[in-house]
Amino acid sequence: MRYKTVIVDDHPIVISGIAGLLSELENIEIVEKFESGIALLDYIEDHKIDLILMDIFLPIINGVDLCKTIKQKHPKIVIIGMSSQSERSLVMQFIQNGGNGYILKNASFDEFKNCIYKAIDGEIVFSEEVKTIISQPLSEDLERIPGLSRRERDIALLLSQGKSTQEIADDLFLSFLTVQTHRRNILQKYKMKNVAELIAFLLKNNMLN
Amino acid sequence: MRYKTVIVDDHPIVISGIAGLLSELENIEIVEKFESGIALLDYIEDHKIDLILMDIFLPIINGVDLCKTIKQKHPKIVIIGMSSQSERSLVMQFIQNGGNGYILKNASFDEFKNCIYKAIDGEIVFSEEVKTIISQPLSEDLERIPGLSRRERDIALLLSQGKSTQEIADDLFLSFLTVQTHRRNILQKYKMKNVAELIAFLLKNNMLN
DNA sequence: TAAAAAATACATTTTATCAGGTATTGCTAC
DNA sequence: GTAGCAATACCTGATAAAATGTATTTTTTA
Structure with a gap:
């Protein structure tokens, strides 16, 4: 089975980069690319999708809200969030709204691949730097x-x-x-x-x- | 003649995306890719380079300082800056430090191509959104x-x-x-x-x- | 090498901030 | 419905900053 995948990012270059990476993966098939969440919401009604890779900072509707909206109607779609910098609270919000993982864009290709495969298998995944960010500062960040x-x-x-x-x-x-x-x-x-x-x-x- | 080009960005995916784009251009040859400015500064001493595409937000040394350092020793290298968001003052700083252009990462492929070609021809280039941002308060900023x-x-x-x-x-x-x-x-x-x-x-x- | 810019230093007056303690009223969350 | 926080307000002494004016030496750079 090949997972029908879409990419959402407002940077054409990033889309192209991810598409290049995913093309190396046997069981991933990129069916569409979007530069905004609105276009994706339209598309999703008429097409089957298994996996979404989305930027968190998007014009009009942000990634967190987009994820929530999609998951309400289509809980089976695996959604992985991405961003350049990560804030602890943002990652948490994304996961609480149904996200299946979070990857920083400075992650290596291998990290990307591993995370995507694990997410498809049902795990909640994070790239290395995200892990360190979300694992530490409960006492320091929120309390202090x-x-x-x-x-x-x-x-x-x-x-x-x-x-x-x-x-x-x-x-x-x-x-x-x-x-x-x-x-x-x-x-x-x-x-x-x-x-x-x-x-x-x-x-x-x-x-x- | 083929322009020897390097890409500097701390996001592997972006590097891959730009590399994909540039591979379509006949007279551009990507000779190296870096995830930090330090590595580039090492490389530049022993190798000929004609064109650099660099992210502005880099670890350790930022794009503005990196551009300045390189231009002092190698004024003929064409340097184009990139970032996800643009602040007017940042763009201005970059140009004042010798940058030959500035492109927002949400620019289309065509914009990228045009900017790169024009920059090689000696023009100072900006992608569309950058132009609108820097063109507004003309009188105020020219007294820089x-x-x-x-x-x-x-x-x-x-x-x-x-x-x-x-x-x-x-x-x-x-x-x-x-x-x-x-x-x-x-x-x-x-x-x-x-x-x-x-x-x-x-x-x-x-x-x- | 001459001109310009940067760094150094001094003196004084006016005004603002900082730090101490105190107290009343209105929300609002438990 | 009350305890706690937020917002409001007052007083005062010590200290620091801001405004103004001037001037020498060193370093850069054109």
């Missing part, structure tokens, strides 16, 4: 870094725009003293010495915007 | 962003770590007053109100590290 509250985020954002305490108070129709308190709370929460260090920290952890 | 000097970068980096002027002075064995002057110069250069805004600006434009 508390989030900003709504107001704190507003204020942090304005701080990153160079606004002074007074200017922020005026912008948000708050007392100067309130803003001062929020600012102090943020600094204490992350044990930062001053606003400069705070902004660097927040930006590096994607906690602004 | 000046860079940080070495010392300024040192100081900006320490500022982003929350150090005070006095601490920086101690760290770098400088007078408090010297650091104060540098800090002021940096703020004035980018017309920033304070260090917080400066750090946000520098990080967003990848000017630290």
